[in-house]
Amino acid sequence: MSSPAERVLVVGAGMVGHRFVDELVRADRVGRFEIELIGQETYEPYNRILLSEVVAGRADLKALSLPLPDSERVQFRRGVAAVELDLAGRRVLLDDGTATPYDRLVLATGARAFVPPIEGLERAPRHVHVLRTLDDCRNIAARAMNAKHAVVLGAGLLGLEAACGLRRRGVPVTVIDVDDHVMATQLDGAPARMLAGRLRDLGVGVITSSSIAEVINAYDEIVAVRLADGRLLAADLMVVSCGVRADIRLAADAGLAVDRGILVDADQTTACAAVHAIGDCAQGLEPMTGLLAPGWRQAERLVAVMRGSTVEIAADAPRTPVREQVRLKATGVDLVTMGVRASQAGDDDRLVTLTDSRARRHVDLVIRDDTLVGVTCLGAPEISAALSVAFERRTPLPVDPLTMLVPEGRTEEPASPVRMPGATTVCRCSSVTKKDIVTAWEGGARTPDGVAAVTRAGTGCGGCREVVCGLVDWLNASDPDIATATGPPASRHVVARL
């Protein structure tokens, strides 16, 4: 007889909780675990990252819903919040008045948008939103239909996505940030200024080194904002995007150690051996980024821990903190950053920079020991995806890194038949080279049909007929006398052409 299943309770059905459950079900072929997933949001699990696409009107809501947890293996309750952890009793109290027991508890409560204290906000005026949940997103999208002046506080990744999204919907928008440049977490000054230029091209106002001192309301609705320097901006929609705060309340109330997040060790385990934390709510060895990739890695690691494989963890141990790969999801702006940034490059590193002010392009590559360790790539979609692959997969780099900045496939074979080398295959089916055609012409074939009769070029699919005609025309034109004469041309003319 097998031992009774271990009850795993997961609190939070967001991006990371969902992934964890999915991985655990996949890994657990024998039904060792009995899994329950509790989520506060009333919706089916969805892809939070794509909310900015919905704000932009670029993604249908249908594209957001995540696979439902396998109902045979997972008991999933949505619209229910955990209100208290009873660590001693190994159970969690829920807001519907019930309690649910666990052998192992996984906290994946994520984070909430941080709203700084701003005068006027205490009255909770209408049309001021954060962007974290589907509800936020719906509210913003609904207001965008008739908003005339939107402001976005915070020019981080999310703030810019929201601003570009609103702009795409035709709403005039201004983004405001206290830093002296946009996306300061990811970008150095130079690319950031280029990005700001690009945003302005798109019609997004950018104000840096400033912030909103006061939200001015009328009849419980926002009508304007006053900046720190006293300027007034009309505003009938405001999105607050000032970063997130980990949701640690449950853990803190239960007496688990918390700092900015719930403190965990390399195994994602809290001070209590039966309780783990993953995702935006957890604070472990890695820096807290508020990004998805680390959360997914933590989910995978925890599954590995629960399967008892310690080896994998060692191999998978968090690398020295690098900038996570971040890509801005905004129409009209292609920006991806990862790894070491230019300002952090050491003396032994090779830093390659390209700036092109007119095209709003900026690329920094940092190369260390022949490996690409840092990329900042703005405005060059043709190469940004390739750079991501080279960074992630650590493939060999060219000797001259500059060639990485030239999109592939731009160095075509010479298209004109005239510049074509003699050995170029003109007709693929019959393997007829340019030289064969010249030889046929030399032998007296003066028309495309004549050449075809001798060489078979163009008699199959005919894809090469144009080139054959071009070659024959060129040969005929090159020496009208010879072309009309009956005898074979002097062969040195031909040799010179190959």
Place this chain on the structure above:
Amino acid sequence: MTLTPSEGGVSVTARDFSTNMGGLCQKGWTSAEVLSVGDRIITPLLRGASGALEPTSWEQALAFIAQRVQLLQTTYGVDSIGVFGGGGLTNEKAYQLGKFTRTVLRSRHIDYNGRFCMSSAAAAANRAFGIDRGLPFPLADAGSADAILLLGSNVADTMPPLVQHLARVRDRGGLLVVDPRRSATAALTADGAGVHLQPLPGTDLTLLLGLLHLVIAEGHADQAYLEARVTGWDDVRRSVALWWPERVADITGVAEPVLRRAVEVLAAAAPARGGRGAMVLSGRGVEQHTDGTDTVTAAINLALALGLPGRPASGYGCLTGQGNGQGGREHGQKADQLPGYRSIEDPAAREHVASVWGVDPATLPGKGVPAVQLLDKLGTEIRALFVHGTNLLVSAPDALAVRARVEALDLLVVCDFVPSETALLADVVLPVTQWAEEEGTMTSLEGRILRRRKAIDPPGQARSELSILADLARALGSTVRFQTAPAEVFDELARASAGGVADYSGLSHALLDEEVAGFHWPVPVGSTGSPRIFGRRFGHADGRARIVPVSPGSPHDDLRPEAPLYLVTGRVLAQYQSGAQTRRVPALGKSAPAAFVELHPALAGRYGIEDGDDVRVTSVRGSAVARARITSAIRPDTVFMPFHWSGAGMANAVTNSATDPISGMPEFKVCAVDIARVPAELLEEDVHELAR
């Protein structure tokens, strides 16, 4: 094509015919030359006391085989004899081979080289549509479509005449090609004719999930169609929520705007949105992976989401380059199948086929194992192997290991017309007829049954497998009747296939002779064939297609510091399969003189390799040496080798034999390697060592 006997052989002219629109590629032009190559085998050969293959008589050769087979079966059991067939055999021969294995040898171990070709597509099509016909519509329909998505299929090099059908699509800017190389086909997308998506090898499935995500996000999914004709949409829709375009771009290396553009073109071409038609066609490039079946499924899912299958000039199809890859798998060469594309595990199918064969259904063996597993058993569970129409020593993955296992056999019988690498290892080589020397039928990728006619007499003592198998059956003491006349074998095949998925029962050689354009199966008695099979219903009992969620795995042999590059393998135009046939034709040799390694100038620079240098390509399994061909048409993290050569330049010494869990397809297309320039002096020694 039409063959006319001419002095000293036959000459070939193109016949006007809709698949190739009168075009004929060089393989066609020169195929008559294969017939008269100098080293054609014209007598049976038996390995003599000296260890060399020596001419012998048919009687002796067959008696030798029969005696050894009986001995081995008595000692090791009936399943100790294996049969390895080929996609180049006629339908009649493929049928006869399956029947011989099941009724005379009574072994479950038969499979064929089609596994290396289209088994992933076959498995995926069966799962989705309940039926597997390479193309469920005539190829010529491609000419009326607005957009075609070609996945890993270099048709310009492998099926040049098809390029004509692409002309209109290209005029409309609708040619979408997915290929890690800027192949001849990918180059056809230039100048506004379409879009080339050049993903990192092994990421095709991710790419397709990304495209499906965009179809949904942009509201292009054909809801009405999905509701009326498809089961399982909700799960599939959810399964791609995590494959948003930016993520997919960073994994595949295909820029996000390119992904969006591809979806835009494809969606606009869908009939549901007022387009003239959109097709998704897959080739080996995406199939030959350990997740090949799932990759094809993702391609089918994309087609279903857009409401394509069964609509005019639309749908999903699989392109194969092998002569009779379609027919070869319909009539019993596949480990789990009986004629008519029937399951060998279905009692009713066993009953029916056994009655046609005049045997007790209980005597038919159960299902065997797919090709790669079959090859794994050589020398252990399988003691003797019959090889028909394939040069498996060169064409199977991890070829060095295969060679060792073949050498461990107690008996190797090879039917071939030239001394291929495999034939040279055999105990007995039987000279067989080839295509212009016999009557028969083939089935094209569009399920169209076509006649092959005899134009000349076979040379020397070469005989058809049909009569060889009949004689062998008798020598082995079997009482099962074997027809030897191709037309009669076909009639029997037709009866055996009656009521099956690939039903040929309404056909005969005589009927096919009248109708040169052929018939599309199913052709039950009285029918005129079925060019388009999904108009009203799909092959599953409820008539609906199944859409199944899939997720990507990484290549079995993935990049790591010691092997930082991907090797992809493929074919070049002038060579065909392992090259045993075509490497012997002088006119073809000229266009593809020796094995080569394609690499990007940036990569070449990094490794100090110049054009024409010898390059060693090494994986954990083995290495191959070939000439460097430097071209910017390939990704800088990938090298390409054609698989036609044996000896030092044998790509399959390097490739991986890991297989797809569903189809048994080996992962030819991608493995991790390192490369190095080989100094000229070293090479000769090496060649000796490699050749042993």
